[in-house]
Amino acid sequence: MQRTLPVTVGAPLLATGAVALAALAWRDRFPAGVASHVGPGGLVDDVTTTGTFAATALTIGAGLAVLWGLVARSVRSNPTGLRVLAAASVGSAAVLAAGPAVLLVTSLDRGSVLGEPAPAWLLPVVVLALAAGSLLGWALARVPAPAETRQPPPPDAPRVELPAGGRAVWTRVVVARPVLVGAVALAAVGVALSATVSPGAGVPALVVAALLAPTTSVRVTADHAGVSVRATLVPRPRVHVPLSRVVRAGRSDVRARELGGWGLRVRGERTAVLLRSGEALDLELADGSRLLVTVDDAATAAALVNTLAERSRVC
Amino acid sequence: MLIGIDPAAQVPLGDQVAAAVRRNIATGALGPGDRLPAARDLAVSLDVNVHTVLRGYQLLRDEGLIELRRGRGAVVSAAATADGAELAEATGRLVAAARRLGLAEADVLETVRLALRRPTTAPPG
Structure with a gap:
């Protein structure tokens, strides 16, 4: 810092x-x-x-x-x-x-x-x-090693049943429909312009469509390595939070308007990956910040994160 | 979708991966057109060999629940239904039990045939 x-x-x-x-x-x-x-x-x-x-x-x-x-x-x-x-x-x-x-x-x-x-x-x-x-x-911008916690998540945080020695992963894809529609429409405009006006006329629209494409959907994964969020089309960049930084995982509802729109939002102590409004995985981190990722079935993801986090701290 | 495996269990890990995906289809967490994670990524997450995951995916493909396409990965097929997944999962358990007991194929099929002809007495568990 x-x-x-x-x-x-x-x-x-x-x-x-x-x-x-x-x-x-x-x-x-x-x-x-x-x-x-x-x-x-x-x-x-x-x-x-x-x-x-x-x-x-x-x-x-x-x-x-x-x-x-x-x-x-x-x-x-x-x-x-x-x-x-x-x-x-x-x-x-x-x-x-x-x-x-x-x-x-x-x-x-x-x-x-x-x-x-x-x-x-x-x-x-x-x-x-x-x-x-x-x-x-x-x-x-090398930040100092992020704060970690050794405390297991609080007892009232949700858990999943997992046999001792069992391994589990939760993963799901989130699609930003408006962006997807926009990217497809832009690509169509680009192709139409190239075909009718001149071969080069559609290039700007196609370039923007190509740049938008990776932002249309992300895959959220929770496993023993932590929680990671990355575009489905390209492996990097990604947002990754190791389990050791997670104090507690939960599910909450977010409004894109509260956080100032869609995308990777930073507002105060909250960082959010918003592809839509609604259900989100909500991670409370050891440094006092929070990571929010809009994704369906976030409750299951949160329960698995709590379970895996607790397990990683017991042994 | 939640995929859990237990290395201590008797069931091969690939079968466990397949069973977990079936459960997700049966509960509706996975639907037609949904993309499964890349076998490589899933293998890293579960700390197993990539061939173990691929074996599970191949089982699901043979059951018609998913489609494997080169370069496109594994996608839940349009024909995959919750009922189909439930039947496939029950069949998987039956086969696992038959193997454990060392039964011959003909004996297993005969048992199933007899059970099917028997009038229903109790609703399935």
């Missing part, structure tokens, strides 16, 4: 600072100004001076640093939340560095910039930067 906050707040400052520095260092090499915006057709449609470009970058960086700092304050009791925040911060900082860097390189030593096409690799570079930056932030 000692490193997470500096990483989260520092990343946008570092990224935009580097951009501003590069712009100022090359200030004599932009005879036609610096491209500052690219229109939907891939053409540069706005140009600014080097000074404005650098100042804008620094302003955005400072604003983001303050914003991330405030959000970090509100989730400071939640290690997972801080880690997600660091990933988001470094990911967006990488985009803020990569995008403007491409614009700077494009404008370098060019007599005219306005109306010229931006490099075709602008979008791939930005997407790559987002992915790499998010991973880097996640890796940098």
Whole structure:
């Protein structure tokens, strides 16, 4: 946690600072100004001076640093939340560095910039930067070893019957129907555009559909290793909580609106994987935080987690 | 779906996996079209060999309860019903008992035939 906050707040400052520095260092090499915006057709449609470009970058960086700092304050009791925040911060900082860097390189030593096409690799570079930056932030935000408990779950917590030496697993798939419908519809639009307008016209819709696809369903598994949540289509990323961190498992009802929407939500001490509203597996963790996962038959899952947790602490 | 096995029991582990899946179909926790976990993942969760899980899945496929497709994994078949799962589970218990007692196939079939012809006296347990 000692490193997470500096990483989260520092990343946008570092990224935009580097951009501003590069712009100022090359200030004599932009005879036609610096491209500052690219229109939907891939053409540069706005140009600014080097000074404005650098100042804008620094302003955005400072604003983001303050914003991330405030959000970090509100989730400071939640290690997972801080880690997600660091990933988001470094990911967006990488985009803020990569995008403007491409614009700077494009404008370098060019007599005219306005109306010229931006490099075709602008979008791939930005997407790559987002992915790499998010991973880097996640890796940098090494949180201290999470708190563990040696106490068995309270006696009133539900259990399942399991013979001594018996092994058990509970697993179930949750589908986010609105997202699934959206992804399929987008893919259909993409195919239709490609077929009727031009082969390339449907690509953006298809790319978004492909990115949405892994988020349409997740598999929740509870076994001797703990509770894990991962997309059914790809094994990583996943959310994993070992049994040793679980104080008590239960079932509760969550409203997506309370937690601010669907997806991986962090609100105060609660982290939630929400693919819909309703029944959720509710894990109380040793560090005081809670993990919620919306899934059917959560009561059975909770009972198994309590049973396995108790067993792992007895021996 | 909850899958529990007991390594101390006499029943082979693969049969136990199959029996657990059948129970889930019988109780409605698993329905047609539902995807079973990948055999590899289930093997890790239960701390057994992947071939043990696959043997269980093959039993279920032979009973028509699931479909195994290369690359798509195991899916509960459209024809799988709670009744079918219950019958398959009872049959599994009968076969296990017959093997334990060392009975010949013809003797087991004859016993079943006789039991079927007998008028119903008590509702099945």
